Amino acid sequence: xxxxxxxxxxxxxxxxxxxxxLPLRCGQLSLATPGFYAxxxxxAALLSTRVNALGGSEPSYPISSLLLEMALAGALCGxxxxxxxxxxxxxxxxxxxxxxxxxxxxxxxxxxxxxALGGAVGIFGIPQPFDDPADYALFTLGLLAVxxxxxxxxxxxxxxRAMAAIRDxxxxxxxxxxxxxxxxxxxxxxxxxxxxxxxxxxxHFLNSWNARLGNFDASITTLAFVVxxxxxxxxxxxxxxLVLTALPELLRPIGDLRLxxxxxxxxxxxxxxxxxxxxxxxxxxxxxxxR
Amino acid sequence: MADLTQLLLNGLSIGAVYALFALGxxxxxxVLGVINFAHGAVFTLGAYFTYLLIGGxxxxxxxxxGLQLPLxxxxxxxxxLAGLAAAAVALVIERIAFRPLRDQGADPLLAxxxxxxxxxxxxxxxxxxxxxxxxxIPTTALxxxxxxxxxxxxxxxxxxxxxxxxxxxxxxxxxxxxxxxRSGKALRAVAEDPTTAQLLGIPSGRMIQIAFGLSGFLAxxxxxxxxxxxxxxxxxxxxxxxxxxxxxxxxGGLGSVPGAVLGGLIIGIAEACVPAELSGYRDxxxxxxxxxxxxxxxxxxxxxxxxxxx
Amino acid sequence: MSPPLLETRNxxxxxxxxxxxxxxxxxVHRREIFGLLGPNGAGKTTLFNLISxxxxxxxxxxxxxxxxxxxxxANRIARLGLARTFQNLRLFGSLNCRDNVxxxxxxxxxxxxxxxxxxxxxxxxxxxxxxxxxxxxxxxxAIGHLAAQNAAGLSYGDRRRLEIARALANSPELLxxxxxxxxxxxxxxxxxxxLIRRLRDQFDLTILIIEHHVPLMLGLxxxxxxxxxxxxxxxxxxxxxRQDPAVIEAYLGGxx
Numbered sequence: 001x002x003x004x005x006x007x008x009x010x011x012x013x014x015x016x017x018x019x020x021x022l023p024l025r026c027g028q029l030s031l032a033t034p035g036f037y038a039x040x041x042x043x044a045a046l047l048s049t050r051v052n053a054l055g056g057s058e059p060s061y062p063i064s065s066l067l068l069e070m071a072l073a074g075a076l077c078g079x080x081x082x083x084x085x086x087x088x089x090x091x092x093x094x095x096x097x098x099x100x101x102x103x104x105x106x107x108x109x110x111x112x113x114x115x116a117l118g119g120a121v122g123i124f125g126i127p128q129p130f131d132d133p134a135d136y137a138l139f140t141l142g143l144l145a146v147x148x149x150x151x152x153x154x155x156x157x158x159x160x161r162a163m164a165a166i167r168d169x170x171x172x173x174x175x176x177x178x179x180x181x182x183x184x185x186x187x188x189x190x191x192x193x194x195x196x197x198x199x200x201x202x203x204h205f206l207n208s209w210n211a212r213l214g215n216f217d218a219s220i221t222t223l224a225f226v227v228x229x230x231x232x233x234x235x236x237x238x239x240x241x242l243v244l245t246a247l248p249e250l251l252r253p254i255g256d257l258r259l260x261x262x263x264x265x266x267x268x269x270x271x272x273x274x275x276x277x278x279x280x281x282x283x284x285x286x287x288x289x290x291r
Numbered sequence: 292m293a294d295l296t297q298l299l300l301n302g303l304s305i306g307a308v309y310a311l312f313a314l315g316x317x318x319x320x321x322v323l324g325v326i327n328f329a330h331g332a333v334f335t336l337g338a339y340f341t342y343l344l345i346g347g348x349x350x351x352x353x354x355x356x357g358l359q360l361p362l363x364x365x366x367x368x369x370x371x372l373a374g375l376a377a378a379a380v381a382l383v384i385e386r387i388a389f390r391p392l393r394d395q396g397a398d399p400l401l402a403x404x405x406x407x408x409x410x411x412x413x414x415x416x417x418x419x420x421x422x423x424x425x426x427x428i429p430t431t432a433l434x435x436x437x438x439x440x441x442x443x444x445x446x447x448x449x450x451x452x453x454x455x456x457x458x459x460x461x462x463x464x465x466x467x468x469x470x471x472x473r474s475g476k477a478l479r480a481v482a483e484d485p486t487t488a489q490l491l492g493i494p495s496g497r498m499i500q501i502a503f504g505l506s507g508f509l510a511x512x513x514x515x516x517x518x519x520x521x522x523x524x525x526x527x528x529x530x531x532x533x534x535x536x537x538x539x540x541x542x543g544g545l546g547s548v549p550g551a552v553l554g555g556l557i558i559g560i561a562e563a564c565v566p567a568e569l570s571g572y573r574d575x576x577x578x579x580x581x582x583x584x585x586x587x588x589x590x591x592x593x594x595x596x597x598x599x600x601x
Numbered sequence: 602m603s604p605p606l607l608e609t610r611n612x613x614x615x616x617x618x619x620x621x622x623x624x625x626x627x628x629v630h631r632r633e634i635f636g637l638l639g640p641n642g643a644g645k646t647t648l649f650n651l652i653s654x655x656x657x658x659x660x661x662x663x664x665x666x667x668x669x670x671x672x673x674x675a676n677r678i679a680r681l682g683l684a685r686t687f688q689n690l691r692l693f694g695s696l697n698c699r700d701n702v703x704x705x706x707x708x709x710x711x712x713x714x715x716x717x718x719x720x721x722x723x724x725x726x727x728x729x730x731x732x733x734x735x736x737x738x739x740x741x742x743a744i745g746h747l748a749a750q751n752a753a754g755l756s757y758g759d760r761r762r763l764e765i766a767r768a769l770a771n772s773p774e775l776l777x778x779x780x781x782x783x784x785x786x787x788x789x790x791x792x793x794x795x796l797i798r799r800l801r802d803q804f805d806l807t808i809l810i811i812e813h814h815v816p817l818m819l820g821l822x823x824x825x826x827x828x829x830x831x832x833x834x835x836x837x838x839x840x841x842x843r844q845d846p847a848v849i850e851a852y853l854g855g856x857x
Contacts, residue, residue, distance in 0.1 A: 029400060091585055093400060094326055098537050099585045102578040105534060109578075113571040150718075156728075157717045158710040165693045165704045171655060172691035176771060177679040177708045216530065220407060227404055232695070260415040267408030270401040271391045280695065280751075 004133035006249050008205055011140040013245035015198040016218075017225035017237030018147055022191040024231045025160075026184045027167030028089065031219040032100040035107045036081065036192040038214025040073040040199025042111065045123040045209040047072070061127035061204070070200045077196030078189050085188040089181070104214060111211035122210025126203055136205050143201065144238070147194055151234035163187060217259070224262050227269045230276025232283060239278060297447075298563050304451040304520065306559020307458030309577075311513040312532055313539035313551035314465065315506035321482035321546045322495075322502045323393075325402040329384050329410035330510055331533020333377050335526060337511030338518035339417060340373035341366075342426050352422025370457070370515045377511025378504045384409050385503040390496075410533070417526040427522040450520040457516060461509065466548055478502060482546065531574065538577035542584050544594020553592060604667040606631050606807050607683075607775055612651060612661035613831075621647045622831045625661070629775070629809055634801060636822035637811045638842075640851060643828040645811045646688050649777050652809075653685050654678040680708060684773035686764040688780050688811075694753040698744060698763055701752050702735040705770025709734075738766045742796075757784050769804065776800075778810040782817055790814060794821045815852070819843060827851065 016033055023030040047054060047069050054065040088099050111117045130136050154160045162183050165173040174180050203209045221244075229240025244265065248258035273279065312334060319327045346363035349355050364372070388405040436453075439446050469475040480488040481498040489495050514529065535558070543554025558577050565573045584591060605628035612625040622644045629635045637645045650656040652663055654675035663671045665681055684705075693701050703710070710731055716724040739745045742762040747755060752763060761781060768776060778797070782790050794817055801808055812818050818825060819839040827835040827842060829851040835842045842848055 029403070087586060091589065094403060095541075095585055095589060097400075097403065098326070098541065099582060101534060102538065102581045102585075106575050106578045106582070109572060109575045153718050153720065156720075158707060158712070159717075161696075161700060161704050162707060164696060164700075168693040168695050169691045171675070172687065172693070173704070174675040175653060175655070175679050175685055176705050176767070177676050178704070179676050216534065220411060223404065223407070257415070257419070260412055260419070263408045263411030263413075263415060265408065267388060267405050267412060269408075270397065270405050271395075274395070274397055274401065 004137040006246060007137040008133065008140050009249075010242045010245045011137065011144050012198055012202055012205070012241075013222075013225060014144055014238040014241030015140070015147060015194060016222045017229065017241035018151060018234060019191045019195040019198065020222045020226050021231055021234065021237040022151075022187045022194070023184070024226060025167060026163045026187045027170065028184060028187070029093070029097045030100045030188060030191065031097055031223065032081075032084075032103055032188075033191065033195045033222050034214040034216075034218035035100075035104040036077045036195035037199040037202070037218070038104075038107060038111065038211065039077055039080070040196030041203040041209045041213060042117055042123075042199075043073045043076060043196075044069045044200040044203040045118065045126050048127050048204070049123055049125060055127065060131060061129040063129055066129045066200070066204065070197050073196040073200045074193045077192040081189040081192030082185065085185045089184045089188060101216065101219065104219060105216065108211050108215050111214075118210060120211075122208055122212075124208045126207050126209065128207070129204055136201075140201055140205075143197065148234055148238060150190075155233060159183065159186065220266065221262055224266045224269075226276070228265050228276060230273075230278035230282075232275065232280055233278060236276050236278040240276070299560070300447055300451055300455070302560030302563030303556065304454045304458075304559070305562060306556040307455050307462075308513050308517055308532075308555070309536060309539045309559055310462060310552045310555025311458050311509050311516075312536040313543060313555050314462065314548060315509045315513075316536055316540045317543075317546060317548060317551045318478075318502045318506040318509075320540070322478065322485075322499050323389065323399070323402070325389075325399050325406075326537070326540075327384075327389075327503075327506070328403060328407040328533070329381075329388065329413060330506065330536065331529040332410035332413035333381050333384070333507050334510040334514040334517075334532055335414060335417065335523075335529030336380055337373050337377040337514030338523045338529070339421065339426075339514075339526075340376045340511065341369050341515030341518050342428055342523060344369040344372055345428055347426060347428065349421045350424045350426075352424060353418070353420045355420045356422070358421075366453070366515075366519060370512050373515045374508040374511040377514070378507035380413070381503045381507025381510070382500060384413075384507075385500060389499075389503075414526050414529070421526075423525045423527075425522055425524045425528075426518075428519050448520070454516045454520050457512070461512065462552055465505070465509075469548060474498075474501065535574070535577035538581035541581045541589075541591055544591030547591070547593040550591055550593035603631075604664075605629055606666060607652070607809070608664040608667075609648075609652070610662050610664065612648070612658055612663060614647065614651060614656065614659040620831055622651070625828075625833055627826055627833070627836075629807060631807050632801065632805065633823045634797065634808045634810065634821060636818040636825040637809065637828065638813075638815065638818055638825055638848075639828035641813075642830075644831040645828055646779055647831075648828070649685060649779055649809075649811065652678075653683060653777060679771065682772075682774035683777065684768040684771035684775070685777035686761075686768050686779055686781060688783075690760055690764060692752045692760055692763060692767075694751075697749050697751050698739060698755070698766075699732065699735045699748040701763055702738050702767050702770045703731055705738075705767035706731050706734060708771065735770065738769055739763075741769075742766045758789065769800070773806065775807045775809060778808065780811055780813065782812055782814055790817050793817075797821060 016037065019033040048061060055061065084103065088096065091099055112120055130139065162173065162178045165176065165178060166180050166183055170180055225240035225244055226237045228244055229238065230236030248261065315330050316326060343360050344362060344364045346360065348359035349357060351357065384406065388409040389402050392402050392405065436449050439448050440452065469478060477493045478498050478501065480493055481495045485495045539551065539554040539558050542558065543550030558580055562573050562576045565576060607629040609625050609627045613623040614621050625648060637648065639645055647656065651658050654673055658671045662669045670678055670681065693704060712724055712727060736745060736748055739748055742765055744759050744762050747759060752760065755763065765781065782793050785793060797808060800806055822839060824837065825839055825842045826833055827848045834847045834851060835845040
């Protein structure tokens, strides 16, 4: 069955799926999510273990410090993404994907080689804001709810429509007066912020952090969430993240084959369900039924 | 002088591997316009095939624990055979991960994703079957050649020289074939414009298979060569090459054969020039090149700029 | 006399070895219906691409109300008041018809981001207004009944109409129509001609239109320009142009 620890992992998966989904909504295949996840996690790990002032007097790590870390991580990732995005989002299609892969790798190797950022060993003994796994689950669920709400608002508004238009036909979208550069950048920055926030809570949850947590494998995994769940609406990556994180745990016997399962999902997914589980046909059917 | 020779040789030999690798990417990119993310996995497979053909034994961790082929082939037989086996696998990948998408008329970017999936399945299958330990290919494979030779004042490892020569020979033969032969020209025609090529009677499906088969053959041999000269560090060792191969591809120019060679050599030598204190950053050289090139000159050194039709 | 709404001076562009356009001088005045004629490959769509900012010009200038606009991004130019349709139809295939038009209403849909985020009553009312406006435009183009239908599944003629509706949603001053009558039978072409005139009057538009069908153009346009091999070979009122020997030769044969 699903216990609180697994639930937290599932929700983290869903959050990362949302992070990959946001640029994809603009038609941009960016694999930068693990990089910003790593930045958030490393920031949280460093701040909570090196900065005593944040520790407070209680045995558990104060929530206010946790929220402060999240604010800082969000700001840092946002600023970095603005800079990187302005440069990288000029690239299209496969070139963008490759560029983001390169960025994540450069970041990973740098973190691996810099003692100050944890080095090869990583950072241990990250203080815990919650003792009970159920509290972690609640907190991350809360975060997920907020992000889902934001995505839903986005989809119903002018920006969401603009992003869908850019995905369908960027040139035609520009001819409608849409500032495509800006829209793509907003999606990229939001994606980075979500990944960074997720990294913070993840670092505390996992109790330790190392450079290997933001690598190419993570790119593949999070991409699988979106491919499996569907990329039309926020519900797709959430479903993909929840299910694909739970699957290997629930199917203990094949737990070691986790990556093979992922590989098969990404291999077969686009062939059978080119638009994922929560695809336009299903959405259309659901909205019809609701009338 | 000896140091310089050593450095140059290191750089050239690793560069030659990168070039072979990138050539495989380029072949597929030329005819399909997509990057085959399973390429690194086929490279890995080539290394393992070579190991088995040379008579190596599988360790105790995988499902095939203890497997050892009743063969002990010399390198000049093992490499091409491993290449052929890798080519066969590449053809299977084309059939499963690429062709259905083409038939459906799906977005070409989806092929990026399916090939990624195929690569992941392959690599993890290897881990399942033979475990994750590293293997060193025994020097008996060299079939009597000395382990090192004196060249220009430096002690040069024979395997490195071998690597260079084999790679150079393959590259030369391939370039000649693509430029000169009828099939080579047909391949280029399909790369330019698949529909017109089809109308002209060129079977583009067959050409795509040839491109995949060739790229698999090259990847397999490259894997075997690296296994020979360094070692097989585990089933994931091809992923690093796969990612770095992207850097070479972009530097040289997507779709350009001489570009792949040039890019490979440049990055190989650049990596060799990284001083020992910063050796941890050696991997970043390729990624750094990739990033800078994409921003400054996305078509790479020798690639063509493709105009977009409005 | 006030400057023309749109003017091109010595406009030209090369693609590789081909001089697609050269020395194009044109002036389009307010409320004109100005036609661009010419055989296939003459450069008409290329001219549209230069004007709307999708292709950078090699030489010459494009002037909007007397100010040069070449070099501006396509979205800046669109916001100045130019809207266009495309020869090969560029609809947003994953959206339904109403949403396609609502994308066209992008400029009008601006809201303070806090209001949009929270869905305040103000924001909701604006959203309803926009939907209503989109529906009006769809009905104007006789496809109101297809509002909830996905754009990709429409018939060819309906898709052309949708593109026009979307372009009108931009509230443009100048409308660029690229072969709007393609694939239509004679009856439909007549309807289109009447529609274009109605749109010009109702929305106070200036219209620049590319078409192949010469009789349609002669009957619709106030003035015409004829392009051939990237150059302007004729300019004037329909009767003038129809009798121009260069035009006759371009269309009916002569050297190619």
